[in-house]
Amino acid sequence: MSPLAHRRFLKMNGLGNEIVVLDLRGSDVRVQPAEARAIAADPASRFDQMMVLHDPVTPGTDAFVRIYNTDGSEAGACGNGTRCVAWAMLDDPAMARPPLGENLLLETRPGLLAVVRVSPVDFTVDMGRPRLRWDEIPLAEPFPDTRRIELQVGPIDDPVLHSPGAVSMGNPHAVFFVERDPDSYDLARVGPLLECHPIFPDRANISLARVLDRGHIRLKVWERGAGLTRACGTAACAALVAAARLRLTDREATVTLPGGDLRIVWGEDDHVRMTGPTELEHEGTFAPSLFEAAA
Ligand SMILES: N[C@@H](CCC[C@H](N)C(=O)O)C(=O)O
Numbered sequence: 001m002s003p004l005a006h007r008r009f010l011k012m013n014g015l016g017n018e019i020v021v022l023d024l025r026g027s028d029v030r031v032q033p034a035e036a037r038a039i040a041a042d043p044a045s046r047f048d049q050m051m052v053l054h055d056p057v058t059p060g061t062d063a064f065v066r067i068y069n070t071d072g073s074e075a076g077a078c079g080n081g082t083r084c085v086a087w088a089m090l091d092d093p094a095m096a097r098p099p100l101g102e103n104l105l106l107e108t109r110p111g112l113l114a115v116v117r118v119s120p121v122d123f124t125v126d127m128g129r130p131r132l133r134w135d136e137i138p139l140a141e142p143f144p145d146t147r148r149i150e151l152q153v154g155p156i157d158d159p160v161l162h163s164p165g166a167v168s169m170g171n172p173h174a175v176f177f178v179e180r181d182p183d184s185y186d187l188a189r190v191g192p193l194l195e196c197h198p199i200f201p202d203r204a205n206i207s208l209a210r211v212l213d214r215g216h217i218r219l220k221v222w223e224r225g226a227g228l229t230r231a232c233g234t235a236a237c238a239a240l241v242a243a244a245r246l247r248l249t250d251r252e253a254t255v256t257l258p259g260g261d262l263r264i265v266w267g268e269d270d271h272v273r274m275t276g277p278t279e280l281e282h283e284g285t286f287a288p289s290l291f292e293a294a295a
Helices: 033-041 079-091 187-195 233-245
Strands: 008-014 017-023 049-054 063-069 103-108 111-117 122-126 165-168 172-177 205-213 216-223 227-229 252-257 260-266 272-277 279-285
Touching: 008 079, 017 079, 033 049, 033 063, 049 079, 063 079, 079 103, 079 111, 079 122, 079 233, 079 272, 165 233, 172 233, 187 205, 187 216, 187 227, 205 233, 216 233, 233 252, 233 260, 233 272
Parallel strands: 017 049, 063 103, 172 205, 216 252
Antiparallel strands: 008 017, 008 279, 049 063, 103 111, 111 122, 122 272, 165 172, 205 216, 216 227, 252 260, 260 272
């Protein structure tokens, strides 16, 4: 039987980005990709990302968090999920471990994330420094300037999408700036092709960004390993960074996604901070039968 059978989980969302939080602290259980896919396929535990809590690795941190996409792949970062983890670790009766104050320090594969509570359900996450060098993103070939990389969709002399900014927020992002409403593009069709384009050796999250004014971006995201989602925190950070690098916006903006608004600030200390809400939907336990096909 899978060690995940009968485990309790929380189904949450961050602006409609579907998140499952699973606490594996105190055990050495690791989620296998097939188990993650089985959990995502069940309507009760459907997720865009599953945030799995493990015992802290670095002294002074509150937990080590592994992040799984719907397709079972692991992601280095998830902004909306990080806020949900913070809520769970502070407020869920089974996951909260006093004495935790109102702040947390979480660790993920790429680094540390400091989280500050700003209301009962809103959190600010310090998402760290954007990585902008081609080999850090990573891209498959050298681009001295990642503000606009050579990549286009459509006819060579009249592309539909072209020259995205490339940014890593702990995970790879390509941000295409568009003139029309992002909903008027068929992102469900071009997203999978761009996600797996050979220029992105680790695949990439693909965003369409329309700058409404210097403090406001409208964004739609095709997520690596998860598809179209209602919100993506790291994509919102990447879009603000890509836009500010091109002087299209200031270093602070509201990013409006299908699920709602995130406030993003790229500070003078080079750290990107994201503020947004969390919502608890329900809790549940994984039925053993969920994992039969995954065994
Ligand atoms: N929804 C997340 C980002 C999820 C990770 C992504 N699909 C990847 O593989 O990098 C967010 O809120 O940041």
